[in-house]
Amino acid sequence: MNEDKLHAYVDGHASSAERLEIEAELAHDPEAAARVADYKRQNEALRALLDPMLDEPHSLGIASRSRSRWQRWGGLAATLALGFVGGYLARGDLLGGPRLEPIARQAMLAHAAYVPEVRHPVEVGATEEQHLLAWLSKRLSTPLRAPALDAAGYHLLGGRLLPATQASDPAPMALLMYENARGQRLSLLIKRESTNTETAFRYADDRGTCVFYWIDGPLGYALAGDMDRNELQKVARLVYRQLNP
Amino acid sequence: MAIGFSAADAERLIPRLRRYALALTGTREAADDLTQDTLERAWRKRALWQPGSDLRAWLFTVMHNVYVNGVRTARPVESLDDERFSADHDRSWTQPDAVEAQLALSDVKAAFGRLSDDHREVLLLVGVEQLSYVEAAAVLEVPIGTVMSRLARGREQLRRLLSSEATAAVPPALRRVK
Numbered sequence: 383m384n385e386d387k388l389h390a391y392v393d394g395h396a397s398s399a400e401r402l403e404i405e406a407e408l409a410h411d412p413e414a415a416a417r418v419a420d421y422k423r424q425n426e427a428l429r430a431l432l433d434p435m436l437d438e439p440h441s442l443g444i445a446s447r448s449r450s451r452w453q454r455w456g457g458l459a460a461t462l463a464l465g466f467v468g469g470y471l472a473r474g475d476l477l478g479g480p481r482l483e484p485i486a487r488q489a490m491l492a493h494a495a496y497v498p499e500v501r502h503p504v505e506v507g508a509t510e511e512q513h514l515l516a517w518l519s520k521r522l523s524t525p526l527r528a529p530a531l532d533a534a535g536y537h538l539l540g541g542r543l544l545p546a547t548q549a550s551d552p553a554p555m556a557l558l559m560y561e562n563a564r565g566q567r568l569s570l571l572i573k574r575e576s577t578n579t580e581t582a583f584r585y586a587d588d589r590g591t592c593v594f595y596w597i598d599g600p601l602g603y604a605l606a607g608d609m610d611r612n613e614l615q616k617v618a619r620l621v622y623r624q625l626n627p
Numbered sequence: 628m629a630i631g632f633s634a635a636d637a638e639r640l641i642p643r644l645r646r647y648a649l650a651l652t653g654t655r656e657a658a659d660d661l662t663q664d665t666l667e668r669a670w671r672k673r674a675l676w677q678p679g680s681d682l683r684a685w686l687f688t689v690m691h692n693v694y695v696n697g698v699r700t701a702r703p704v705e706s707l708d709d710e711r712f713s714a715d716h717d718r719s720w721t722q723p724d725a726v727e728a729q730l731a732l733s734d735v736k737a738a739f740g741r742l743s744d745d746h747r748e749v750l751l752l753v754g755v756e757q758l759s760y761v762e763a764a765a766v767l768e769v770p771i772g773t774v775m776s777r778l779a780r781g782r783e784q785l786r787r788l789l790s791s792e793a794t795a796a797v798p799p800a801l802r803r804v805k
Binding site: 428 | 634637638641642643645646649650656659662663666667670731732735736739750751753754755757759760775778779782783785786789
């Protein structure tokens with residue numbers, strides 16, 4: 383049997399006339415038929431292994447670091463502007479400056495304020511987790527869950543309510559704090575969003591504190607920690623998976 | 628518009644690029660680096676893209692070149708098995724009847740990691756990305772005959788590895804020999 387034809391058959395690139403011809407040949411050639419079956423299974427197995435990657439959130443983009451400072455969740459105007467100044471953006475020198483997305487800035491500020499607290503890092507401790515989540519859910523007017531981060535070595539310390547900082551967006555926010563065995567702490571800020579969208583992971587850092595932030599339906603999340611980007615990204619992925627089982 | 632494609636056009640294809648990059652590099656960190664480098668290079672070179680042609684195939688070409696020129700030489704051989712496709716134990720196995728399939732897939736994963744880069748690239752472009760042989764040849768910048776022979780050899784090698792893996796475990800030290 384012609385080798386190229388056999389592969390074209392496996393990959394669905396054979397014409398219907400060729401297919402009939404090949405199937406007739408395969409009926410008399412068990413060795414070739416076994417190879418065809420194996421090759422098809424290889425394709426299926428590779429797709430099964432790799433396809434989950436397609437649905438995974440990520441923080442990549444063209445000039446993603448410059449963009450995250452000003453492009454609010456990919457709005458139309460911003461997208462048009464991006465096309466316009468894209469050439470400069472790619473060079474990364476036009477829009478410098480420390481402006482951060484509000485949610486990322488909030489998470490950094492709260493993280494900086496409460497993480498050093500030894501005795502009062504949270505208002506309500508993890509021993510009262512049900513009460514904590516019921517309270518925060520009520521104040522944010524939407525059901526909240528605390529992701530379990532044990533797989534990354536972090537356990538819930540507790541949480542608190544944070545006041546809004548923008549008059550245009552007066553709803554309070556929730557802050558959950560986690561700690562690992564070495565005493566390293568993570569802050570997860572959760573905020574009600576007016577838009578019901580989903581975004582990719584975004585990333586920002588400032589003076590040693592890194593933040594991943596994203597919107598998932600009615601809620602925006604920002605995870606802040608004093609660790610390197612890769613390590614924090616692993617935890618952020620875990621948070622996302624825990625909240626989207 | 629003078630520019631061939633918009634940033635949003637390219638960014639829509641990021642999941643496809645990451646999937647390909649993960650299979651090439653073996654770890655998420657390296658895959659994200661490769662994808663980011665690819666995006667930035669593609670954006671700088673976007674005038675070279677032919678409007679009307681398949682942007683995805685062109686981005687794979689850029690990724691192939693970035694990979695061949697940089698990551699391939701820098702990649703430690705040890706990464707082949709470690710975190711390769713760790714997506715599988717993250718998510719894919721929620722159905723209770725998938726246990727048997729899981730065993731088979733982990734064998735495929737290990738065997739695929741032992742193929743050469745040339746063979747893996749062709750198997751991915753054709754089998755996973757479902758490019759035509761002509762498109763795969765264009766991405767890899769080789770003649771179509773080379774695509775066909777790599778495809779045949781890669782598939783046969785994978786088949787052999789899987790049939791031997793079912794009977795005998797190969798000592799790790801031997802796995803580095805290509």
